[in-house]
Amino acid sequence: MFDRHFAVWPENLPHHLTIPETSLCTNLDVSALRYPEKPAIIYYDHTITYRELKRQVDALAGYLQTLGVDKGDRVLLYMQNAPQFIIGYYAILRANAIVVPINPMNRTAELEHYLEDTQATVTLAAQEVFANIVPLIGTRQLRHVIVASYSDYIDPQTDLDLPAEVRAPAQPLQTEGAIAWRDAIDAGKTPGELLVGPDDLAVFPYSSGTTGAPKGCMHTHRSVMATCVHGVAWRSGGGSEGIILSTLPYFHVTGMQGAMNAPIYTGACIVLMTRWDRRTAATLIQRYQVTSWTNIVTMAIDLLSDPEVESFDLSSLQNIGGGGAAMPEAVSDKLFKLTGLRYIEGYGLSETIAATHINPAEKPKKQCLGIPVFDVDSRVIDQETGKELGVGEVGEIISHGPQIFQGYWNRPEETEKAFIELDGKPFFRTGDMGYYDEEGYFFIVDRVKRMINASGFKVWPAEVESLMYRHPAIQECCIISAPHERRGETVKACVVLNAKDKDNVSEDDIITWCKNEMAAYKVPQIVEFRDELPRSPTGKVMWRALQEQEWATNESAS
Incomplete structure (x- = not known):
């Protein structure tokens, strides 16, 4: 069991938490029984008890x-x-x-x-x-x-x-x-x-991979309950009197757990927004004395860029945090100056139904995944050999814990590949490359999977490619990331057109078509026509070569 982080473990918190042997439905039943007239949801000033x-x-x-x-x-x-x-x-x-x-x-x-x-x-x-x-x-x-x-x-x-x-x-x-x-x-x-009951399947958040087809992550009531209970225990102000500003999308596990399931578990109040708007968010924090706000970095940056933000009373906030992308140090410092709170970063995946790692509030580290939370055993291994690595050695992060999914729906072979046994326990292979330091804090350095992180939205290139191949003029395409000043990185499509369409289809035509066929965050912001795509000796498109070329070109130009 990895225990290096116990030296920085939050005071007065146990290392183990017992997960309720009930379904998620029971959480609502109990809160409705305990607090029938208490606001459960405030939706643009409309209250639902x-x-x-x-x-x-x-x-x-x-x-x-x-x-x-x-x-x-x-x-x-x-x-x-x-x-x-x-x-x-x-x-x-x-x-x-x-x-x-x-x-x-x-x-x-x-x-x-x-x-x-x-x-x-x-x-x-x-x-x-x-x-x-x-x-x-x-x-x-x-x-x-x-x-x-x-x-x-x-x-x-x-x-x-x-x-x-x-x-x-x-x-x-x-x-x-x-x-x-x-x-x-x-x-x-x-x-x-x-x-x-606790071991019946409850939720299938979908996660894509290198195959391109999104995969359903099978979660039981027990695994969903785990990160729900963990989050409440870890955060200050997480009890029945908590008031949670909900701005992250509920279809995503971070918003689902931190701003829906956790408040319902404790009987807290959810202040709910359908779309992000910085002025509305500041108004709601002030109006309803919000105590907790989980977000993505781009939301925090947008709030801080409002020239009127200091005119709002945000003093009720007791914790602010999130994940999806590293919080820039300068932004973290500006947020601290405004609220007196350090931004608490965490780490999790659809396969773990939110966090396996969170920074301790008393000693957070910047641009850090955090430390393994209750009952989570995380290690770093050599991706090829499976050998466990030590302090500072970069390898694949793996995790064992109560929040780990049961596998991918209807995909037994991919499920088998997603796990490795170590010390007699199954560990989930996150596909993320990272390391841990002397104190047991984990850091990410690269991704094994071809994922593009555009403002916290995860774009899986193979999925976008499979959709783009529906375009009758596209002979071949490869999706890579390109640097972007605001989003961090964005989506670029390297496209080979059919010979008969080369003079009839423009880059803008491809982008417009994509806007009608896929979610906006997946749409390529840049389309580059090429005569051919680079290939390996076995005939595979060398996406990594295109990726490295794109970033090297931008770095030399800056």
């Missing part, structure tokens, strides 16, 4: 069961942050089914894969993305889509600046198989017996 939250969850769960949703079925949850996401998430679990959270930026072509992979018959979708899934209703096994309009949960008296999709009134539904959210709730159905 724990009693009302549970009532709507139960009603929707009962309705899902009338549509045929049964134990172990997968249900897609396709929307931005809103009360309906929280209600839908817990309703799916209460119906004994499995939540499949989908990035709302995904388009029809991308949704095809999720439906095919999960065999979902029901989807919960927001009104503004409903058109993307309409062509798929009835084409496979998908039969019903429950459509939510965010404005149903808005306080008409609010003075906050609302995003367009939040202001939009509910539109009439004329598509066969489409059901209005309000109609589903107002049907007043009662769910059957809760049949799921």
Whole structure:
């Protein structure tokens, strides 16, 4: 067991935490029983109590069961942050089914894969993305889509600046198989017996890899509960009186755990935003005395760049942190000057349902993953030989702990490759290259996988390539990262066109096409036409050579 970090372990915290032997649904039941009239969600000044939250969850769960949703079925949850996401998430679990959270930026072509992979018959979708899934209703096994309009949960008296999709009134539904959210709730159905326990599957966040096809990470109620409980224990202000500003997307595990499941576990209040807006965020922190805010670096940078930020009272904040990309030291120092708080960085993956490592609040290190949290055993190994490495030696980070997933849905071979046995225990191979220092803090240096990190959004080149190959003029393409002043890195496509299209298709044409076919953060910001792509002796495209050439060219030009 790796224990080097125990010397800097937070005072008054045990090394071991016992995880509740219950389902996630029980967390809501308990909080609703304890705090029925306490605000569970504040959504642009509209309050939903724990009693009302549970009532709507139960009603929707009962309705899902009338549509045929049964134990172990997968249900897609396709929307931005809103009360309906929280209600839908817990309703799916209460119906004994499995939540499949989908990035709302995904388009029809991308949704095809999720439906095919999960065999979902029901989807919960927001009104503004409903058109993307309409062509798929009835084409496979998908039969019903429950459509939510965010404005149903808005306080008409609010003075906050609302995003367009939040202001939009509910539109009439004329598509066969489409059901209005309000109609589903107002049907007043009662769910059957809760049949799921800690070791039943609960959530499938999807993670892509070098194969290009996103893979469902199978998480049980127990593994989801683990990082939920860990996060609450690690953070100050994490009890029932905590007030959590929720700005990270719930389809992603960091937002899902830190700003939804953890507050519901403790009976805290969620102050919820659908879209990031720095002025609205500062107003909400001041208005509701927010105690905790988990974010990505770009949000913190944007808040600090507001010339009016110092006019807001942010003194209620007790902790600020996040992950996804390293926090620049200068930004961390500016945030500390404004709030008196150090930015607490952490590290986790979809396969670990959020953090395996977090910096101790009393002794954080900058641009550091942190130390292994409760019951997590992390090591660094030689990627090729599997030999364990020592202090300062760079290798692949591996982890064993209660939050590790059960494997990839329908992919036994990839599941087997994702684990290695050490000291008689299975360790998850993160694919991230890093090292640990003398005190047991972990640092990342490189990625084995071809991932592009654009403002915290993870872009998997093989997935983008597979979508781009649908373009009739593209003969071959290779996706690499390019340096970007604001995003850190961005997406670049090296494209070989078919001979007959070379004079008819422009770089802008390719970009415009991509905008209609994939989520905005995946769209190549740069397209470079080439006569051919470099290949290895075995015929494989040498993406690494293109990658290194791109960054070297930019460095020499700067």
